[in-house]
Amino acid sequence: METDQVVFSRKDLGGSLPVENVQALASNTLKKIPPRYIRPEIQHEPASVEDSLQIPVVDTNKLNDDDDDELAKLHLACKEWGFFQLINHDVPEEVIKKMKSDTEEFFQLPLEVKKAYAQLPNHIEGYGQAFVVSEDQKLDWGDMLFLLSQPLSLRNLTFWPTLPTSFSRVGMEVRRARESAKNDDERSTKNKMKEREGESGGGSGWETLDKYSEELQQVTLYIWKLICKNLGLNSEEMESMFEDGTQGLRMNYYPPCQQASRVMGLTPHSDAVGLTLLVQVNEVQGLQIKKNDRWVPVKPVPSAFIVNIGDIIEIMSNGEYKSIEHRAVVNTERERLSIAAFHSPNLRTAIGPLPDLVKDNAANYKTVSSEEYIKRVVTSKLDGKNLLEHMKLKV
Numbered sequence: 001m002e003t004d005q006v007v008f009s010r011k012d013l014g015g016s017l018p019v020e021n022v023q024a025l026a027s028n029t030l031k032k033i034p035p036r037y038i039r040p041e042i043q044h045e046p047a048s049v050e051d052s053l054q055i056p057v058v059d060t061n062k063l064n065d066d067d068d069d070e071l072a073k074l075h076l077a078c079k080e081w082g083f084f085q086l087i088n089h090d091v092p093e094e095v096i097k098k099m100k101s102d103t104e105e106f107f108q109l110p111l112e113v114k115k116a117y118a119q120l121p122n123h124i125e126g127y128g129q130a131f132v133v134s135e136d137q138k139l140d141w142g143d144m145l146f147l148l149s150q151p152l153s154l155r156n157l158t159f160w161p162t163l164p165t166s167f168s169r170v171g172m173e174v175r176r177a178r179e180s181a182k183n184d185d186e187r188s189t190k191n192k193m194k195e196r197e198g199e200s201g202g203g204s205g206w207e208t209l210d211k212y213s214e215e216l217q218q219v220t221l222y223i224w225k226l227i228c229k230n231l232g233l234n235s236e237e238m239e240s241m242f243e244d245g246t247q248g249l250r251m252n253y254y255p256p257c258q259q260a261s262r263v264m265g266l267t268p269h270s271d272a273v274g275l276t277l278l279v280q281v282n283e284v285q286g287l288q289i290k291k292n293d294r295w296v297p298v299k300p301v302p303s304a305f306i307v308n309i310g311d312i313i314e315i316m317s318n319g320e321y322k323s324i325e326h327r328a329v330v331n332t333e334r335e336r337l338s339i340a341a342f343h344s345p346n347l348r349t350a351i352g353p354l355p356d357l358v359k360d361n362a363a364n365y366k367t368v369s370s371e372e373y374i375k376r377v378v379t380s381k382l383d384g385k386n387l388l389e390h391m392k393l394k395v
Contacts, residue, residue: 017132018119022143024111026255033257036139039264047288047295047329055083055289057301060090063226075230078309082270082324083289085304086223086277091215093303099212100281103339105164106145107253117145117159124148124378126159130250131267131382141263141330142254149213149341150247209249213341216305217247220275220343223307231317233356241345242274254286254328254336265328265336269382271310272373273342278306281337290325311388312344312373315365318353325384345370351391365391 025034056077062070077084106114119126127145145161148154221242228238254265265286278287280300287298287306300306314323330336345351352367368391380387 017135019129019132019139021111021115022129022139022141023107023253023255026141026257030258033259033262036137037141037263039138039262042261042264042329045295047297053291053294053296055081055085055296055298055306057085057087057304060086060088060222071226071230074226078227078230078313078321080322081289081291082309082322083298083326084307085301086219086307087301087304089219089305091212091219091305095208095211095215096279096303098208099339100279100337102164102208103251103281103337106161106251107143107337109161109163113163114145114161117161120158123156123159125156131378131380134381137381138264138267140266141257142252142265142328144250144252146248146250148246149209149249150217151244154246213247213249216277216341217245217343219277219305220245220247220341223275227313227321231320231357233354238354241349242343244346245274246344246347248273248342250340250342252328252336252338252340254330256333256335257330258332260330260332263330265330267382268325268327268384270314270323270325270385270388271308271342272312272377272387273310274312274316274344276308276310276343277341278308279339280306281339282335284331284334284336286328286330286336287338288327288329290327295327310342310344311385311391312351314388315351315391316354316357318357319364320357323385323388347371364393366393 020034022037056073058074058077059070063074074084114127117127119128124130125146125148128143129140130144130146132139145159147159148156221239224242225239228234252266257263268290280287285297285299287300288295289298289308290296298306308326309321309323311323313321328336328338347370350367350369351373353363353365376390377387
């Protein structure tokens with residue numbers, strides 16, 4: 001859609017400053033960690049060791065059977081935890097497995113190859129780090145590849161790698177579809193892409209990143225419908241917000257560090273989006289959420305998506321549902337990889353409390369345009385729930 005393209009092509013939206021590649025830094029024999037990576041606050045915020053504190057597990061099979069108890073569990077998870085693990089979803093295991101293997105393959109490429117897809121000034125996509133807004137802020141011990149993946153019109157193929165092969169094929173098909181459908185709408189473009197896939201005999205490109213993107217878009221819409229039901233919203237009206245919503249895929253690489261207790265893989269923050277779906281690529285754990293002022297390690301359930309409520313849904317629900325601070329710690333011996341899919345309403349949707357959830361005109365948050373909201377997101381550093389605090393109305 002033209003509106004979508006305008007918002008994300010604006011040069012004044014800002015982006016992240018370029019920083020040194022952490023994977024290359026960690027591969028060298030480090031005698032001393034560079035000062036910008038040292039995080040003394042970690043010593044004062046240790047993780048909980050209680051196994052009893054675990055995020056809820058929600059079963060899609062039970063939700064499909066209209067199990068009231070499972071729907072109530074989902075409601076409680078969104079309200080009290082801001083996180084849950086979704087099991088028995090319909091995303092084929094082979095799609096997830098291939099996405100994981102391609103992510104591993106990308107980060108194993110030589111640094112010079114990956115640098116070809118480095119972030120550019122005033123862009124939020126590409127290979128590097130996100131939310132670096134000053135030359136003196138502390139840095140995370142990790143690298144990432146971030147791509148805008150939905151809707152199709154947002155894809156900037158400058159940042160789509162040609163390796164692994166799946167990225168190359170997806171980029172080729174999208175490029176061909178765009179050339180032959182410049183004046184078509186989103187639906188027509190998608191149909192032409194499918195036609196091109198058939199002409200080329202399909203292949204890994206449609207079985208991995210692109211297929212993964214489409215599958216998770218459907219899972220997100222499914223969860224949003226259930227959220228609407230739990231909040232007593234008109235589902236048909238509300239569902240339209242996410243039907244052609246935005247999606248960004250971020251592949252994360254956290255190198256090992258012999259002094260892991262002094263660095264942070266990902267700064268504590270809440271996600272500025274609507275819903276995030278995360279999978280862990282390998283068995284190395286590192287995700288922790290803040291519960292009752294304590295950091296609780298998340299133990300991934302096999303084949304589950306780790307789902308978390310983002311700031312946008314907290315705002316839209318007028319505070320009924322909560323976005324939760326979380327962080328990523330690193331391992332002393334092994335690398336950790338994960339894939340996060342960030343989902344938000346379409347870019348026509350204003351970000352603010354939904355009228356049906358504002359009682360007695362008591363809105364707890366501002367209402368702003370998507371453009372204003374996105375600009376603040378991409379020009380802010382990760383810092384707890386700082387963005388949400390800015391959106392709160394002062395009482």
